[in-house]
Amino acid sequence: MEEFSFANQLFQYLITGLTVGSVYAMVAIGFNIIYNVTEIINLAQGEFVMLGGLIMVFLHAVAGLPLILAFPITVILVTLVGMLLDRLAIRPIRQPSVLTLIIATIAASIIIKGTAMFIWGKDPFDLPAFSGRTPINFLGAVIQPQYFWVIGFLIVTVILLTLFFEKTIIGKAMSACADNPDAASLMGINVKWMILLSFSLSAAIGAVAGITVTPISLMEYDRGAMLAIKGFGAVVLGGLGSFPGAILGGLILGTIESFGAGLISSGYKDAFALIVLLAVLFFRPSGLLGSVEISKIKRF
Amino acid sequence: MLRIRKLPIIGFALFIIVFPWIAGTIPAIGNYPDLMIFAGIYCLITIGLSLLMGYAGQISLGQAAFYGIGAYVSAILTVHFGLSPWFCMVIGMLIASAVAVLVGVPSLKLRGHYLAMATLAFGIIVFIVFNEEIEWTGGPDGISGIPGLSLFGFEFDTVLKYYYLVWFLVFAAFIFTINVIQSRSGRALRAIHISEAASSAMGVNVSRFKIMVFVYSAILASLAGSLYAHYLNFINPSTFDLFFSIKLLIMIALGGMHEVWGAIVGAFLVTFLSFEWLHFFEEFEVIVYGIILLLVTIFLPHGLVGIPGIVKGWFRR
Numbered sequence: 283m284e285e286f287s288f289a290n291q292l293f294q295y296l297i298t299g300l301t302v303g304s305v306y307a308m309v310a311i312g313f314n315i316i317y318n319v320t321e322i323i324n325l326a327q328g329e330f331v332m333l334g335g336l337i338m339v340f341l342h343a344v345a346g347l348p349l350i351l352a353f354p355i356t357v358i359l360v361t362l363v364g365m366l367l368d369r370l371a372i373r374p375i376r377q378p379s380v381l382t383l384i385i386a387t388i389a390a391s392i393i394i395k396g397t398a399m400f401i402w403g404k405d406p407f408d409l410p411a412f413s414g415r416t417p418i419n420f421l422g423a424v425i426q427p428q429y430f431w432v433i434g435f436l437i438v439t440v441i442l443l444t445l446f447f448e449k450t451i452i453g454k455a456m457s458a459c460a461d462n463p464d465a466a467s468l469m470g471i472n473v474k475w476m477i478l479l480s481f482s483l484s485a486a487i488g489a490v491a492g493i494t495v496t497p498i499s500l501m502e503y504d505r506g507a508m509l510a511i512k513g514f515g516a517v518v519l520g521g522l523g524s525f526p527g528a529i530l531g532g533l534i535l536g537t538i539e540s541f542g543a544g545l546i547s548s549g550y551k552d553a554f555a556l557i558v559l560l561a562v563l564f565f566r567p568s569g570l571l572g573s574v575e576i577s578k579i580k581r582f
Numbered sequence: 583m584l585r586i587r588k589l590p591i592i593g594f595a596l597f598i599i600v601f602p603w604i605a606g607t608i609p610a611i612g613n614y615p616d617l618m619i620f621a622g623i624y625c626l627i628t629i630g631l632s633l634l635m636g637y638a639g640q641i642s643l644g645q646a647a648f649y650g651i652g653a654y655v656s657a658i659l660t661v662h663f664g665l666s667p668w669f670c671m672v673i674g675m676l677i678a679s680a681v682a683v684l685v686g687v688p689s690l691k692l693r694g695h696y697l698a699m700a701t702l703a704f705g706i707i708v709f710i711v712f713n714e715e716i717e718w719t720g721g722p723d724g725i726s727g728i729p730g731l732s733l734f735g736f737e738f739d740t741v742l743k744y745y746y747l748v749w750f751l752v753f754a755a756f757i758f759t760i761n762v763i764q765s766r767s768g769r770a771l772r773a774i775h776i777s778e779a780a781s782s783a784m785g786v787n788v789s790r791f792k793i794m795v796f797v798y799s800a801i802l803a804s805l806a807g808s809l810y811a812h813y814l815n816f817i818n819p820s821t822f823d824l825f826f827s828i829k830l831l832i833m834i835a836l837g838g839m840h841e842v843w844g845a846i847v848g849a850f851l852v853t854f855l856s857f858e859w860l861h862f863f864e865e866f867e868v869i870v871y872g873i874i875l876l877l878v879t880i881f882l883p884h885g886l887v888g889i890p891g892i893v894k895g896w897f898r899r
Contacts, residue, residue, distance in 0.1 A: 323695040374880045380694035381641055385835055385879050394766060394871030400866055507824060511706065514699055548712040556703040563700045564688035 289309050294542045296537060301429040301498065302437040303536020306330070308491035309513025310520065311439065312484030316461035318523050319480040321324030322383050326367060326391035329398075330485045332408035333360050334492025335501030336398060339407040349412060357489045362487025363394070367467030398503040404501040409493075432494045439487055440529060456480065460523075508552060511556075512539075513560035521572020532569060538561060590843075591757070597695050598749050601741055615745050619813060621853040622748035626806040628833050628845035629730060629752075629759050630799030636839030639775035640690060641698040644705030645830050646798040650712060650822030651678045652807025657725040658718055667731050671808040679797045680805030686796040690789060705827050712819035724818025727894045731812045744813055751809070755802055759842055769797060825868075829856070831874050838885020849885055 309327055316324045337359050341352035359439065371390040375382055400512040416426045447453040458466040459476045467473050516535045520527025537556050542554035562569060598618075604782050605614045627649055655674035659665045665673075674716045698871040712719050719725065731738040731747065762768050770791050773781035782788045811817050829852060837848025860867040882888060 323699070371876055371880075376880075379882060380698070380881050381635070383640075384641065384695065384698050386830065386876060387874035389872045389879060390873075392868050393876065396866055397693075397868035397870060401701070478758065491790060510713075511699065511702060515703075518696070518699070545729050547714070549711060553710045556707050559705075560700055561704045563692060563696055567692060567696060572758065 291544070293421055294345035294423040295540045297425055297429060299424055299537030299540030300533055301432050301536070302540060304432045304531035305495045305509070305532075306512050306516040306535050307436055307529045307532025308439060308487050309412070309509055309514035311443070311525060312487045313513055313517045314523055314525060314528050315484045315487070316480050317580070320477050321457055322372065322387070323491070323514065324481070325384065325387040326394060327348055327484065327488060327511055327513055328506035328508065329391050330360055330364060330488025331396040331492035331495070331509050332501060332503065332506040333394065333551055335365060335409070336402050336407060336487030336503070337500065338493045339409050339497060343407070343409055345455060345554070353493060354495055355522070357486050360489035361482045361486045364477055364481040368481040371473070372477070372481075391510070395503055395506055403502055404503060406502040407496070408500050409496040411497040420436045428497045428499060432498070435494050436529070439490060445526070447531045452479070457466070511559070512555045515555045518559055518562050521569030523570045523571070527571035528570055587793065594857055595753060617853055617857050618710045619741065619745050619748050620857065621850050622752045623806045623809050624744075624830075624833060624843045624849035624853055624876040625752045625846050626755055628837070628849045629755050629828055629842055630802035631830055632834050632839050632842055632845035632871060633762070633771070634686045634799040635834060636841070636844070637771045637775060638792055640792055642780060642796070642799070643698050643827050643831065644701035644708070644804055645799065646680065646822045646826040647705040647708035647805040647822070648678045648803035649810070649826070650708060650786050650819070651810040652804030653817045653822070654719060654807075655711060655804070656808040656811045657728045660729050661725055661727055662718070667729055667812055671805065673803045674808050678800045683793065683798035686793050689797060690792040702824070702827070706824055709819060709823055712822060719819070722819060724816060724881075725851050727816065728815045730813050730815065733788050748809055753804065756842065756846070757778045757862065763842065767791065802823045802873070829871070832871055834885075835875060836885055838887035840884055841887050844887040
């Protein structure tokens with residue numbers, strides 16, 4: 283009996299890990315979309331998730347808008363923040379270098395974080411779960427219905443993005459910018475628009491991640507930085523720029539974190555993802571699915 | 583460019599020497615010598631950081647970790663083991679350099695974003711260790727009762743005495759750093775910043791130089807941490823969090839990271855901003871910092887010390 287419940291516990295950790303990992307995967311996809319078009323690592327990526335959660339709390343739980351309405355409005359508002367980030371912090375930089383771009387996104391992220399503290403204060407906020415909180419018992423593990431929403435939205439996001447990049451002309455134009463911005467520009471693609479679009483898209487995905495995870499883990503103003511660095515961990519683990527890598531990296535990272543917190547030490551919960559990040563950077567910087575050749579031709 | 587201009591340094595030294603007397607006569611700035619101690623402590627860190635980021639072009643977002651290592655080694659060894667503070671300070675610097683080598687050797691092979699993120703992750707891990715190893719670090723409550731400093735029976739027990747001690751060390755570090763920059767090694771560092779491949783082709787051992795600068799910046803940060811611990815007699819982890827690393831970044835970006843003077847200007851300004859001038863904003867000062875950092879990045883890529891150059895450029899036109 284003892285052994286059986288231990289197995290149940292492991293299964294529980296796995297499910298929790300995959301759910302958290304889905305959030306990291308969405309953050310990682312956001313990183314990759316911007317990176318692929320601009321070669322910028324947007325350290326404000328986590329702030330989109332935080333804003334998604336908190337704006338949703340305001341619209342749904344405070345202002346009383348129905349879920350179906352509050353969800354798209356939140357995504358649109360966060361997307362606007364993403365556009366502002368590009369217009370106000372990235373585009374004005376005249377001599378872009380890794381250093382200035384990293385500093386600019388850090389500056390943007392602390393401005394967003396400070397503004398969120400100004401608006402919402404320091405307390406964490408809860409959001410009603412999309413389909414109640416009656417847990418489902420499955421193979422001895424207790425699963426919140428919201429877990430399925432998080433994983434489900436990751437799947438929906440991936441499908442929509444794949445369709446966007448492979449079937450639509452704008453998506454193809456974005457991929458062209460990722461391959462070679464100069465050539466893309468010669469083909470009549472407006473690279474500036476594509477950069478704006480990449481910031482909008484990844485802000486929107488961040489918002490979705492924030493909205494879906496808030497009913498599970500609550501949300502407060504200072505969650506962004508840690509989400510960003512763990513999302514980056516997922517990016518690096520999977521291979522910078524690779525979408526399948528981002529998903530794989532996110533899920534693995536979430537699972538490692540969940541098992542580490544459960545079996546080794548809950549105090550070091552946040553450290554596990556970072557140790558994985560360092561280990562990958564030190565021993566295999568190209569990640570699981572990344573390519574060394576591609577990383578060599580990148581500007582930064 | 584390669585000539586050391588002695589006059590500004592001497593002028594600055596005189597200013598530092600007489601400043602406490604001036605401050606003593608004006609009640610409104612009577613607490614400034616105390617703030618200047620913190621400014622000096624931050625200067626030590628930013629001098630190393632400007633050599634690392636401005637000259638060698640390597641990004642560190644984890645410098646708070648070395649500051650914390652210095653402070654915690656000093657605190658733990660003096661409080662738990664009763665060792666001499668000076669000895670602990672040296673041990674702190676040795677441990678910080680060992681950690682810098684361990685982290686630096688693999689990290690500095692990385693470029694750009696990867697290096698920034700590796701040092702960022704390292705900084706957060708160290709911060710978590712400070713919080714979790716409660717038996718040694720006291721966890722979030724920190725360590726109190728850290729002894730002050732004394733030398734041959736002379737106690738650095740007043741603000742004024744500590745002020746001169748800190749600033750003596752800042753000047754030592756400053757002059758040493760300037761000499762490094764003017765030397766062969768300094769030229770090698772600037773070459774690395776411009777092109778690693780080209781400098782390596784000219785016979786510069788790129789990775790060795792990068793490690794040496796990283797270790798040097800870690801040693802200065804650790805020294806600063808020890809000075810902080812022995813001055814306040816109390817430390818807790820929140821001093822060494824991610825935001826402090828970002829604050830250091832603001833200091834050198836604001837002052838200008840391509841000149842060591844910039845590190846000093848930046849450390850001064852941010853110290854006075856955070857302890858005095860931004861009190862009005864309370865915890866929302868973070869927004870002001872963000873805006874300053876963004877504006878400097880966009881409009882003053884060479885920081886405040888770059889302004890004379892810009893003005894000169896106008897006249898030349």
